[in-house]
Amino acid sequence: MITITSETTQLLTQLVEVGVLSVDAVGSLHHTEPHQLFAILKHRFMLNDAQLIDACQGLANLSIKTASDLVIDPTVWSKISKEQCAGLFPIYWDNTEIAVATDNPFHDGIIQLHTQWQRPIHRFLVTPADLQKLWSRSTSTNEPLTALHHMINHALSVSASDIHLYKQELDTVMMLRIDGKLVHQQTLTGQDERQLASLIKFHGELDISKINQPQDGRIRHLWQGVSVDVRVSSLPSAYGEDYVLRLFNTHHKRDRLEDLSFTESALSLVSQMISHRHGLILVTGPTGSGKTTTLYTLLNHLKKDKTKSIITLEDPIENILTGIRQSQINPGAGYTFIQGLRAILRQDPDIIMIGEIRDAETAKIALEAAYTGHLVLSTLHTANCESTLLRLQSFDLDPFLLGHSLKGVISQFLTPQRCAKCNQAGCADCHDSGFKGRIAIHEMLSIQTPLALKTQDDFKTLMSQNQYYPFYQDINQKINDGKVSRDKWAG
Ligand SMILES: [Zn+2]
Structure with missing residues (x-):
């Protein structure tokens, strides 16, 4: 888990890179104990909290937060005493990890907690003032569940x-x-x-x-x-x-593509699409078709490659994704998709997620970003692959740019899922309906052979020359797998 020496090196390198610390200064810090590093950087080298916190971005098991962002599990105090966590503020404690707020990422107590409990410690890095706030909040409120x-x-x-x-x-x-x-x-x-x-x-x-x-x-x-x-x-x-x-609800975290009810054929097409280093991938469907869930899962999958910087632009941010920088647009305050997109391009990202392409202007910038070396993921409010191509064309985009940037379309809708327990006979679990929950039905186009898209004939050529996986194929597969009912699709 925390390898303090490589982390302190990473931090110092970062501080040198942004120009707030000299290489000589780093040389003088060789024998510093990790837990003292923050204090020395502050007092001897006059770095401020913001500079230090900023330089910690990218450390594993660490997120940067403010006190008001943190929700404290009220049961956490039954697992840890205040004496045990001197200098750290426990946030939650579940089966997989322990999370603490700290103003020093290399605090001794973190290693102690890890050694004692043998599980990963997630660090929420806050300013010293915010750590104070957390302590004062914890002593003043202890409200019962309402x-x-x-x-x-x-x-x-x-x-x-x-x-x-x-x-x-x-x-x-x-x-x-x-x-x-x-x-x-x-x-x-x-x-x-x-x-x-x-x-x-x-x-x-x-x-x-x-x-x-x-x-x-x-x-x-x-x-x-x-x-x-x-x-x-x-x-x-x-x-x-x-x-x-x-x-x-971020609780049903879907980090794995396998959790998305893709069939084997569909999954191999999705993997093909997201293996591109740049280009545009669109997830489409009507409102409430699970587009955002699919998009977030793709991002969660992509973020496993730690060498990639991922930024999102959303309206609103529907789920907080750890390890991904998310930005919420605010058209009322003049912060639009267009402005946001221009701003995040200056942040040198590898992967960009745009919540939704709503108009021609956004489509144009998204396409330019995709063509200039970024992998761009977004959603569009269209029913299938063909109507997606038509909608893109209606935005009056450059046919060459569009043809060479579009790497894939995933269209989807939701349908009732057969109850796995009673096989549609009806049971208590499904309230005798035979169905429980909903499952996504997919259609896909994975583009490996690009083509300038000028006319509707070009669309047909594109779809015939590339891998097109239509809705009916997905439905048939899911009927055979017993996931959806045949009755619904008969005739
Ligand atoms: Zn049932």
């Missing part, structure tokens, strides 16, 4: 994507969206109803005094050691306010 926490926990445990609360004349109806469908949960009245509404407004950082205009906010919720982003929106209604809470 009705709001229980409601969100329940929704996450049944894999719901949204919680809906509709205010009626005498009560509030609560529903969950599960597998795309709204399912009634319960009706809240009196004190329960009022308490939940005020908890949502308080934790969602909405203005409590306003009830006559829509608002939005967010709650950071801790679920099994992972921070789940919950977006809250309120809407004035006839009897008060309705709320919808969207759950961005």
Whole structure:
């Protein structure tokens, strides 16, 4: 895990590279104990927190955070005492790793924790001021789980994507969206109803005094050691306010391409597409077809190559991906996709993810980036490979640039998945429906033989000269594998 000597060398090299430390200075630091290095750099060489923290980017098992970004698992204190973690602040402790906040990445206590517990220690590097903040927060609050926490926990445990609360004349109806469908949960009245509404407004950082205009906010919720982003929106209604809470659950981390229900043929095409060093890869489909999940999984796969720098440009950031730099555009404040894209190109990335190509201008810059040596991944709101080519053409892109940059298209939609337990006979697990969850159906075009794309005839040539894997082939394979029902596709 942490090999302090190679890490301190990496840090010092970085500081020399950015010009805040001289090579001579590094020479004088040879015999420094790793845990003292930060202090010496600060006091003897006058480096500030920002310079030091910046230079730690890229160290393994380390992410740079602010105190407000960190969600502390309240149960962590039952596993570690304050004495045991002098100078470190424990954040969570799960089956796979221990996470601590620290203002010194080479702190002695990190090695001690690792030696004692024999598991990886993830370091959240914060400023000394933020570490103080974490300590003061921990002594002032120790709040019990509220009705709001229980409601969100329940929704996450049944894999719901949204919680809906509709205010009626005498009560509030609560529903969950599960597998795309709204399912009634319960009706809240009196004190329960009022308490939940005020908890949502308080934790969602909405203005409590306003009830006559829509608002939005967010709650950071801790679920099994992972921070789940919950977006809250309120809407004035006839009897008060309705709320919808969207759950961005990173819990079902999909790091592996194998988790995406690709068939073997599809998987080999995907591997082919992402093995390109530059070019454009598009994931397409209607709203709610799982495009973002596919895109994030591709990025999680690509980030395993530590020599590549990955930057995303999103609106909004739907999941926090560790080890990847994510940037959220903010058109209201003048930070648009175009500006963002220009800015990140100056950051010398290898791989760029653009949340969505919405217009010709974004498409043009994405294509230029793809043509000039970057691997660009994005989504497009089209139903299949052919309509994707048509949409790209409608953006009036350079036919040569388009033909030579496009490396692949993955189109997808979701369909009910047969219950694996009862084989569609109906059981308690699937509420007697025979189906549980949804599965993606894919169509793909992997382009190895480029062709300038001027006319629709060129599209046909392109598809015939390259590897095209159509929806029907995927559906047939998944019917044969028992994953989807034949009935749905008959006729
Ligand atoms: Zn079943």
